[in-house]
Amino acid sequence: MKKISLFKSYVSMRSILEVCVVLLKSNYGKAYLSEGPQVKAFEEEFAKKFGFEHASAVNSGSSALDLAYELIGISSGDEVVMPVLTHPASGLPVVHRKAKVVFADIEEDLNVSVEDVRRKITSQTKALVFVHFGGNNRGLKEMLELAREKGLPLIEDAAQAVGSEFWGKADFTCVSLQAIKTLTSGDGGFLVCKDEEMHKKAKRLRWFGYDRELKQKLGDTDITEPGFKYHMSDITAAIGRGNLRALDWLVAHRKKIGAVYMRHGISAPIWFAYTLSPKRAELIEFMKSHGVHTGDYHYRNDKYSIFGGRQALPVMDRLESQYLLLPLHHGVSVGDVERICALLKQFNESK
């Protein structure tokens, strides 16, 4: 019985070779292990691939999010509205800044309820966050309009969105290149700022606050804004560059098997497929007994006391025990998806 994992990392042969070159060259003083030409090339290739003016490479999607909040200037007493179903990294930088995360409910497709975001906006609101859950972009257009109407900056948590059709449209777009993402560099990320000045500031803040564009000796460079150590290394960039070359193939495969899920009535954005089941715990065990790994990863974030405790969010309340993520990656074939869907049917008919 073929075992099918829920997620699987992809490392192209090109990535392996590029990393070896960086490591070997560095031994002879001819390459950087930290940030160097590989990072610059990766930034240019990434921006070109997705039609961005520019992109700042960072060491994780979490760092990209942290920088976005820093650039907006979120501080004590501010409120930031975001969907309740996401990764804790979407909201933790808000808590670090002694500001408040305000959770909005979701809709049936697990993405944010834009209507609820609108209801949750107050005079304290300083930013809105859209999360592409599983790569789903439903609601982004409406969130862009809402942010414009209210004069608020919009952060797109696009950690799971690379390869989808519609993303990277907000003032700040945060990408994750973490190990199991469609495009990975092991760990890593990108921050894309619409505004040129914000982009330049992001580049300073990701490396302590030094302005490397000045091309000065470090000892002569002043630090006028406190930055972070969020830059990407050339080793990471080498992995990412190799994998970027394979992205079209990876995305085409995901779309092909996603189409099979959808033929069976199962939602399949780019990063994972998902279904709803009132008997989720039993279904997980049933699938496991047939070698298929499924799960309920990514939880409602108001379960974490750091965010202030559980709230009444009717759709999330109803779906929280039901949503189930299904495998959708390069290691899954069309035949695998047919088998997964047949198993789901068998389970549902037996209940």
Ligand SMILES: Cc1ncc(COP(=O)(O)O)c(C=O)c1O
């Ligand atoms: C929606 C979302 N936001 C943020 C992150 C954090 O990204 P990273 O792990 O690269 O820090 C993730 C990671 O899975 C995520 O899924």
